[in-house]
Amino acid sequence: MDMEMKEQRGTRDLDSLLHDRGLRNTPQRQLIYRIVASSPQHLSAVDVQRQLEDTMPGISLPTVYATLDLFAEMGIVRKMALAEGPVLYDTGQRHPHAHMVCRQCGRIFDLDILPVDDADIAAAANQGFQVDSGDLVLHGLCADCQAREHDTASKTTAPEQRTAA
Known part of the structure; x- marks a missing residue:
């Protein structure tokens, strides 16, 4: 399925989901959803607002936050709060990850494994906890940063140059 067809389907789905809640599918909502859905990276509300500036100058940051929170409540956008930094948004269109x-x-980066599975939910239930949602976040070094560290380390530990006697 090409990108245009996915975008059209996403807009139709958004339209029916909003209609079911008695809400209108405004151009602002369509564009905010399209920005998050088409981004290869997870976006903050500020990132979304920056991308909106060219198409819809003057849209306020509180409007962007309210729209993203509405989408999260509807289940079409995932809200990701990390220990540091802003809340990020992701459509998770491929599947939960x-x-x-x-x-x-x-x-x-996305990791194509389920964030939680039935065993995780059962273990939480055994502790008397009812799971609403779950995220798995792994912390470490990406391939680019590992390569930079390796390059830096190899430059600082270059073999001694030998001189002929």
Whole structure:
């Protein structure tokens, strides 16, 4: 399915979901959803607002937050709050997935495994906890940062140059 067809289907789905709640599918809502859905990276509300500036100048940050929170409540956008940094949003369109966070550059990558499984939910239930949602976030170094560290380390530990006697 090409990107245009996915976008059209996403807009129709958004339209019917909003209609079921008695809400209108405004151009602002459509564009905010399209920005989050088409981004390869997870976005903050500020990131979304920056992308909106060219198309819809003057849209307020509180409007962006309210729209993203509405989408999260509707289940069409996932809200990801990490220990540090802003709340990030992701459509999770491919399927529920886990995340990897680089401790050096801060980028977030999708990991195509389930964030929680039935065994995790059962273990929580055995502790008297009812799970509403779950996220798995792995922290470490991304491939780019590992390569930079390796390059830096190899430059500082270069073999001694030998001179002929």
